[in-house]
Amino acid sequence: MAEQLATTETAPIERVLSALAARVRRYVIARGVAQWLAAVAVAAWISLAIDWLFEPSRGVRIALIGVAVGVLTYLLYRFLLRDALTRLSRRNMAIVLERRFPELGDRLLTVVDPVPVDLPEGDEQHAAMLSATEAAVTEAVGRLDLDKVFNPAPLARSALVCALLLVSLVGLGLSASEVMRVWGRRALGLSDELYPRKTRLVAPGFQNGPVKVARGADFQVVAQADTGMLVPDSVQIQYRTAGVRERSSMDREGNADPGKEPFQKFSYTFNVLAPIEFDLVGGDDRVDDLQIVVVEAPAVDVHQTALAVRFPEYLGRSPHDVPVTGVVQLPRGTEFVVRGQANKLLTRVAMTLADAPDAQPTEIVPSADDRRRFETAPQPVDGNRTYLFTLHDADGIQSREPWRLTVEAIPDEPPKLSLRLRGIGAAITPAARIPLTGTVTDDHALARIWFEQSIASAADGEDEKGEAAAKDATAKIVERDATVDARGQLEQPIDEALEARELNLRPGQRLTLVAKAQDNCALDQGVGVSASEAFALEVVTAEQLRAMLESRELNLRRRFEQLIGEVSETRDAISQVRVEKPAQTGDPASDDRVDERLLAVERAAQNARKNADETLGVAVSFDEIHDELVNNRVDTEELKLRLKQGIAEPLRQLAAAAFPELDRRFTVLRQAITADSQAAEVARAGAQQQLDVILVQMQGVLGKMMEMETFNEVVDMLRSIIDSQEKLNDDTKSQRKRSVRELLEE
Numbered sequence: 001m002a003e004q005l006a007t008t009e010t011a012p013i014e015r016v017l018s019a020l021a022a023r024v025r026r027y028v029i030a031r032g033v034a035q036w037l038a039a040v041a042v043a044a045w046i047s048l049a050i051d052w053l054f055e056p057s058r059g060v061r062i063a064l065i066g067v068a069v070g071v072l073t074y075l076l077y078r079f080l081l082r083d084a085l086t087r088l089s090r091r092n093m094a095i096v097l098e099r100r101f102p103e104l105g106d107r108l109l110t111v112v113d114p115v116p117v118d119l120p121e122g123d124e125q126h127a128a129m130l131s132a133t134e135a136a137v138t139e140a141v142g143r144l145d146l147d148k149v150f151n152p153a154p155l156a157r158s159a160l161v162c163a164l165l166l167v168s169l170v171g172l173g174l175s176a177s178e179v180m181r182v183w184g185r186r187a188l189g190l191s192d193e194l195y196p197r198k199t200r201l202v203a204p205g206f207q208n209g210p211v212k213v214a215r216g217a218d219f220q221v222v223a224q225a226d227t228g229m230l231v232p233d234s235v236q237i238q239y240r241t242a243g244v245r246e247r248s249s250m251d252r253e254g255n256a257d258p259g260k261e262p263f264q265k266f267s268y269t270f271n272v273l274a275p276i277e278f279d280l281v282g283g284d285d286r287v288d289d290l291q292i293v294v295v296e297a298p299a300v301d302v303h304q305t306a307l308a309v310r311f312p313e314y315l316g317r318s319p320h321d322v323p324v325t326g327v328v329q330l331p332r333g334t335e336f337v338v339r340g341q342a343n344k345l346l347t348r349v350a351m352t353l354a355d356a357p358d359a360q361p362t363e364i365v366p367s368a369d370d371r372r373r374f375e376t377a378p379q380p381v382d383g384n385r386t387y388l389f390t391l392h393d394a395d396g397i398q399s400r401e402p403w404r405l406t407v408e409a410i411p412d413e414p415p416k417l418s419l420r421l422r423g424i425g426a427a428i429t430p431a432a433r434i435p436l437t438g439t440v441t442d443d444h445a446l447a448r449i450w451f452e453q454s455i456a457s458a459a460d461g462e463d464e465k466g467e468a469a470a471k472d473a474t475a476k477i478v479e480r481d482a483t484v485d486a487r488g489q490l491e492q493p494i495d496e497a498l499e500a501r502e503l504n505l506r507p508g509q510r511l512t513l514v515a516k517a518q519d520n521c522a523l524d525q526g527v528g529v530s531a532s533e534a535f536a537l538e539v540v541t542a543e544q545l546r547a548m549l550e551s552r553e554l555n556l557r558r559r560f561e562q563l564i565g566e567v568s569e570t571r572d573a574i575s576q577v578r579v580e581k582p583a584q585t586g587d588p589a590s591d592d593r594v595d596e597r598l599l600a601v602e603r604a605a606q607n608a609r610k611n612a613d614e615t616l617g618v619a620v621s622f623d624e625i626h627d628e629l630v631n632n633r634v635d636t637e638e639l640k641l642r643l644k645q646g647i648a649e650p651l652r653q654l655a656a657a658a659f660p661e662l663d664r665r666f667t668v669l670r671q672a673i674t675a676d677s678q679a680a681e682v683a684r685a686g687a688q689q690q691l692d693v694i695l696v697q698m699q700g701v702l703g704k705m706m707e708m709e710t711f712n713e714v715v716d717m718l719r720s721i722i723d724s725q726e727k728l729n730d731d732t733k734s735q736r737k738r739s740v741r742e743l744l745e746e
Contacts, residue, residue: 017093025084027150032080034158039075041165043068048183058190065187199283200226201235202263206290212395213272214297221270223280224263227256232283235266239278296344298391300403304341309334314522315444316488324405331444332409333523334381345371345394354386354404381409414528415442415517419494423627427538429545430505432632434498440517441491447520447527449482449492454512455503478503486517509539542634549625556621557705563611563618564698570604571691574684577601597673605666612659619651646704654697662690
């Protein structure tokens with residue numbers, strides 16, 4: 001009977017079920033379409049908001065469109081296709097009606113989808129019951145209101161939301177049609193067109209892409225706001241570097257006058273150590289994806305840089321390369337070429353002088369074979385100069401600081417003479433030998449060394465002793481070249497002996513001796529000539545010189561006698577030093593006595609050291625007297641032996657050996673005083689013994705000095721006899737002349 005009902009087209013139950021299925025499908029489709037259109041409108045709003053706020057790149061927009069299409073496709077299936085394509089069976093419709101209309105009970109489902117039952121053959125009772133149920137259901141279904149099956153609220157809400165979203169889009173399109181058109185071109189046509197703005201920002205310098213900046217340099221980013229539009233109060237710079245994101249406000253520079261200045265300037269300074277990516281945001285405009293690329297600054301490799309130097313010809317030095325290490329010093333008149341090498345490929349090098357920074361720089365083109373290398377034109381060395389080299393590389397970067405090359409001009413100094421007289425004092429005899437010793441140097445090379453001997457005669461004659469008068473007449477100058485050939489030498493030792501006898505000197509004259517040297521400088525300043533110290537020598541007789549030396553020897557003897565007295569006093573002081581050990585150690589009074597003894601010994605040691613120095617000075621003075629006698633050729637063998645071997649050498653031996661031994665014994669005595677009285681007694685005796693030895697030797701030298709007094713007395717006697725003889729001869733001659741005149745007169 002169920003099958004019969006299903007195949008009957010005009011059955012009321014079938015019509016009701018079919019009508020319900022059609023209405024359910026229309027409800028699902030209407031609600032799904034509303035929900036999907038609402039989702040499309042939401043997607044459009046989201047796309048518009050993201051695109052308007054962030055203006056993402058084309059790649060980001062493509063990705064967003066892909067996501068939106070995927071989501072909307074899923075929602076189309078979820079809200080519409082899945083429910084719209086679902087099969088609505090008669091059983092499902094019957095269940096819906098029974099749930100909505102409880103009065104149907106389970107009869108409608110029993111009629112629509114009866115449960116198969118195995119009945120005995122000929123059982124009419126079950127069929128009668130089913131027929132009765134069908135009749136009752138048919139009557140009940142005919143009275144059902146299918147509108148009560150549906151809840152219109154969800155459909156109404158979906159339709160309302162969809163309508164509101166669509167109307168908002170339409171309203172935006174009408175009120176901001178340009179925004180919608182730009183969005184359409186950007187979202188659908190993937191155009192890079194930007195939205196209309198009230199503010200316009202410009203980042204000068206980045207129009208052609210990333211900007212290259214030297215590592216460690218400061219770089220100022222500039223943002224320009226168009227004054228013809230709305231100028232923002234501030235501009236933000238959002239940057240990313242080394243994995244860190246930061247933002248800062250740029251500095252506003254003044255207030256631009258819109259009528260006169262096209263842009264308001266904002267700036268921010270980076271210290272560039274690593275690559276930087278940043279965006280500029282101000283008002284409703286932004287400039288994205290700006291980049292600073294870090295490169296190395298061009299610099300001169302001083303290890304590969306040298307100066308090709310060509311010296312003045314007069315120096316006779318071959319050209320060669322000079323390394324650049326600090327300040328380069330070159331002789332004046334030299335020419336040099338800078339052959340430099342940089343660490344990068346160069347486009348040009350600008351050279352200026354530090355003392356003329358405003359002058360037009362000299363442009364240097366890098367070598368065509370190796371653009372890291374550059375070479376200047378020849379530069380003269382005529383003064384101290386500092387050259388500044390600014391390098392420009394292929395990346396458009398210039399050196400952070402100019403490379404400084406300081407070249408100091410070494411002037412051609414005149415020769416320097418360091419000479420002294422050896423064995424000659426302030427007076428000489430006409431037969432003297434005048435030794436000069438020392439060195440003559442020049443910074444480049446010597447050309448000549450000579451001696452100028454100026455002889456000044458007494459203007460008013462000479463007195464009986466041969467002494468020059470107060471005034472000198474015009475001097476006579478005699479030149480003599482040195483015996484050594486100093487040409488081309490940087491340093492020339494001098495050991496010359498000038499012969500006074502070659503000058504025919506006379507007592508009473510003054511000989512001034514000057515050594516001179518000349519270099520071979522060929523510069524504008526001319527050759528350099530220098531003179532040594534002028535040695536002024538009085539010409540005296542041999543007797544006068546001996547008298548002068550005797551006077552000096554007498555003074556030395558008196559000083560030596562004082563030294564002997566001082567050494568004797570030292571011996572007496574040491575003999576009075578008590579050396580017994582104090583009875584109680586630790587007693588302050590006993591400690592004071594020890595300190596007094598140590599002080600007495602130390603004072604004696606200091607006096608002994610002073611006496612040793614003075615003894616050596618006396619020995620040197622006697623050597624000088626010896627040398628003066630020899631060089632003036634007024635010496636005798638006896639005098640030389642007495643002065644050298646009898647006085648000077650013993651005194652030197654005293655200073656070199658005897659006094660140092662005494663100092664050593666004083667040291668032993670100081671140590672023994674604080675330790676052992678017996679040892680101190682022995683040490684004091686040793687010091688006294690050494691002092692006795694010194695005194696004996698000094699007395700022996702003093703005896704040699706005293707011999708001169710006897711000798712001088714003999715000499716004085718001889719001088720008196722000679723003077724008397726000369727006077728007698730003069731008187732005899734005068735008497736003879738008078739006798740002759742008297743005879744003639746008679």
